[in-house]
Amino acid sequence: MPSENIKGRSSGFNPLNELSCQPNRFEEISLVAGDDDSRFFPDEDPTERKVETKFYIDTSKTILAKNDSPDIPFTYSLNPYRGCEHGCIYCYARPSHEYLGFSSGLDFETKIMVKENAPELLHKTFMKKSWVPQIIALSGNTDC
Numbered sequence: 001m002p003s004e005n006i007k008g009r010s011s012g013f014n015p016l017n018e019l020s021c022q023p024n025r026f027e028e029i030s031l032v033a034g035d036d037d038s039r040f041f042p043d044e045d046p047t048e049r050k051v052e053t054k055f056y057i058d059t060s061k062t063i064l065a066k067n068d069s070p071d072i073p074f075t076y077s078l079n080p081y082r083g084c085e086h087g088c089i090y091c092y093a094r095p096s097h098e099y100l101g102f103s104s105g106l107d108f109e110t111k112i113m114v115k116e117n118a119p120e121l122l123h124k125t126f127m128k129k130s131w132v133p134q135i136i137a138l139s140g141n142t143d144c
Protein backbone atom coordinates (compact mmCIF):
# COMPACT_ATOMS: atom_id res chain seq x y z
CA MET A 1 0.00 0.00 0.00
CA PRO A 2 1.17 3.53 -0.58
CA SER A 3 2.46 5.56 2.29
CA GLU A 4 -0.04 7.67 4.13
CA ASN A 5 2.61 9.47 6.16
CA ILE A 6 5.23 11.34 4.26
CA LYS A 7 7.20 13.78 6.34
CA GLY A 8 6.22 17.35 5.52
CA ARG A 9 3.41 16.39 3.16
CA SER A 10 -0.34 16.39 3.60
CA SER A 11 -1.15 13.83 0.95
CA GLY A 12 0.61 10.50 1.12
CA PHE A 13 -0.11 9.34 -2.38
CA ASN A 14 -1.47 10.18 -5.80
CA PRO A 15 -5.04 8.90 -5.49
CA LEU A 16 -5.81 8.20 -9.11
CA ASN A 17 -2.71 6.52 -10.43
CA GLU A 18 -1.36 4.87 -7.27
CA LEU A 19 -4.26 3.76 -5.14
CA SER A 20 -6.95 2.71 -7.57
CA CYS A 21 -4.88 2.68 -10.76
CA GLN A 22 -7.62 4.78 -12.33
CA PRO A 23 -6.35 6.86 -15.20
CA ASN A 24 -6.39 10.62 -15.10
CA ARG A 25 -9.71 11.57 -16.67
CA PHE A 26 -8.01 14.14 -18.90
CA GLU A 27 -5.35 11.78 -20.27
CA GLU A 28 -5.78 9.51 -23.27
CA ILE A 29 -2.97 7.15 -22.28
CA SER A 30 -2.48 5.53 -18.87
CA LEU A 31 -0.32 2.89 -17.22
CA VAL A 32 -2.26 0.05 -15.56
CA ALA A 33 -0.69 -2.02 -12.79
CA GLY A 34 -0.42 -5.74 -13.45
CA ASP A 35 0.38 -8.63 -11.10
CA ASP A 36 3.69 -7.05 -10.24
CA ASP A 37 2.76 -3.70 -8.81
CA SER A 38 6.07 -3.18 -7.00
CA ARG A 39 6.83 -0.29 -9.29
CA PHE A 40 3.84 1.51 -7.75
CA PHE A 41 4.41 0.51 -4.15
CA PRO A 42 8.14 -0.04 -3.65
CA ASP A 43 9.26 -1.94 -0.56
CA GLU A 44 10.37 0.89 1.65
CA ASP A 45 9.86 2.29 5.10
CA PRO A 46 7.00 4.77 4.64
CA THR A 47 8.17 6.98 7.47
CA GLU A 48 11.49 7.47 5.67
CA ARG A 49 9.90 8.30 2.37
CA LYS A 50 10.69 11.79 1.21
CA VAL A 51 9.27 13.50 -1.83
CA GLU A 52 11.12 16.60 -3.03
CA THR A 53 9.25 19.49 -4.58
CA LYS A 54 9.89 20.02 -8.27
CA PHE A 55 9.30 23.32 -10.00
CA TYR A 56 8.40 23.54 -13.67
CA ILE A 57 8.23 26.57 -15.91
CA ASP A 58 4.67 27.38 -16.92
CA THR A 59 4.65 29.07 -20.31
CA SER A 60 1.13 30.46 -20.13
CA LYS A 61 0.59 33.20 -22.72
CA THR A 62 -1.96 35.09 -20.62
CA ILE A 63 -2.07 35.72 -16.90
CA LEU A 64 -5.70 36.57 -16.15
CA ALA A 65 -8.46 33.99 -16.00
CA LYS A 66 -11.94 35.30 -16.79
CA ASN A 67 -15.22 34.01 -15.39
CA ASP A 68 -18.79 35.08 -15.97
CA SER A 69 -20.32 33.18 -13.09
CA PRO A 70 -23.13 35.26 -11.53
CA ASP A 71 -22.26 34.07 -8.02
CA ILE A 72 -18.60 35.12 -8.11
CA PRO A 73 -18.07 38.80 -7.29
CA PHE A 74 -15.10 39.35 -9.62
CA THR A 75 -14.47 38.74 -13.30
CA TYR A 76 -10.71 38.25 -13.39
CA SER A 77 -8.32 36.21 -11.28
CA LEU A 78 -4.58 35.70 -11.35
CA ASN A 79 -2.57 32.71 -10.17
CA PRO A 80 1.22 33.01 -10.43
CA TYR A 81 1.63 29.26 -9.78
CA ARG A 82 -0.30 26.06 -10.33
CA GLY A 83 -0.06 23.62 -7.46
CA CYS A 84 0.79 24.69 -3.94
CA GLU A 85 3.51 23.41 -1.63
CA HIS A 86 1.47 24.29 1.45
CA GLY A 87 -0.57 21.26 0.51
CA CYS A 88 -3.61 21.85 2.71
CA ILE A 89 -5.47 18.56 2.55
CA TYR A 90 -8.87 20.27 2.17
CA CYS A 91 -7.80 22.59 -0.68
CA TYR A 92 -10.40 22.94 -3.40
CA ALA A 93 -7.68 23.72 -5.95
CA ARG A 94 -6.30 20.15 -5.83
CA PRO A 95 -8.45 18.74 -8.68
CA SER A 96 -7.30 21.53 -11.01
CA HIS A 97 -3.89 19.82 -11.12
CA GLU A 98 -5.47 16.97 -13.06
CA TYR A 99 -5.90 19.29 -16.06
CA LEU A 100 -2.10 19.19 -16.30
CA GLY A 101 -1.85 15.40 -16.17
CA PHE A 102 -0.85 15.44 -12.50
CA SER A 103 -2.87 14.08 -9.61
CA SER A 104 -4.81 16.05 -7.05
CA GLY A 105 -2.91 14.27 -4.26
CA LEU A 106 0.83 14.31 -3.73
CA ASP A 107 1.49 15.83 -7.16
CA PHE A 108 -0.49 18.94 -6.27
CA GLU A 109 1.91 19.82 -3.47
CA THR A 110 5.16 18.55 -5.00
CA LYS A 111 4.93 19.51 -8.69
CA ILE A 112 4.58 23.25 -8.93
CA MET A 113 4.12 25.09 -12.20
CA VAL A 114 5.69 28.55 -12.00
CA LYS A 115 4.62 31.40 -14.27
CA GLU A 116 7.95 33.20 -14.28
CA ASN A 117 6.71 35.81 -16.72
CA ALA A 118 3.62 36.71 -14.67
CA PRO A 119 4.72 40.36 -14.07
CA GLU A 120 5.37 40.96 -17.77
CA LEU A 121 2.09 39.35 -18.78
CA LEU A 122 0.16 41.43 -16.27
CA HIS A 123 1.90 44.62 -17.39
CA LYS A 124 1.03 43.80 -20.99
CA THR A 125 -2.62 43.29 -20.03
CA PHE A 126 -2.77 46.60 -18.14
CA MET A 127 -1.29 48.45 -21.11
CA LYS A 128 -4.05 47.34 -23.47
CA LYS A 129 -6.41 50.14 -24.44
CA SER A 130 -9.30 47.77 -23.89
CA TRP A 131 -8.38 47.09 -20.26
CA VAL A 132 -10.87 48.52 -17.79
CA PRO A 133 -9.40 48.84 -14.26
CA GLN A 134 -11.20 46.56 -11.84
CA ILE A 135 -10.72 44.12 -9.00
CA ILE A 136 -8.49 41.11 -9.72
CA ALA A 137 -8.64 38.17 -7.33
CA LEU A 138 -5.11 36.95 -6.54
CA SER A 139 -4.11 33.38 -5.87
CA GLY A 140 -7.50 31.80 -5.43
CA ASN A 141 -6.04 28.57 -6.76
CA THR A 142 -2.59 28.63 -5.13
CA ASP A 143 -0.84 30.53 -2.39
CA CYS A 144 0.70 33.90 -3.22
Ligand code: SF4
Residues within 6 Å of the ligand: 084, 085, 086, 087, 088, 089, 091, 092, 093, 140, 141, 142, 143
Ligand atom coordinates in the same frame (compact mmCIF):
# COMPACT_ATOMS: atom_id res chain seq x y z
S1 SF4 B 1 -3.90 27.23 -2.23
FE1 SF4 B 1 -4.35 27.86 -0.14
S2 SF4 B 1 -5.72 26.27 0.66
FE2 SF4 B 1 -4.74 25.44 -1.18
S3 SF4 B 1 -2.94 24.30 -0.44
FE3 SF4 B 1 -2.27 26.39 -0.95
S4 SF4 B 1 -2.42 27.55 0.98
FE4 SF4 B 1 -3.62 25.66 1.22
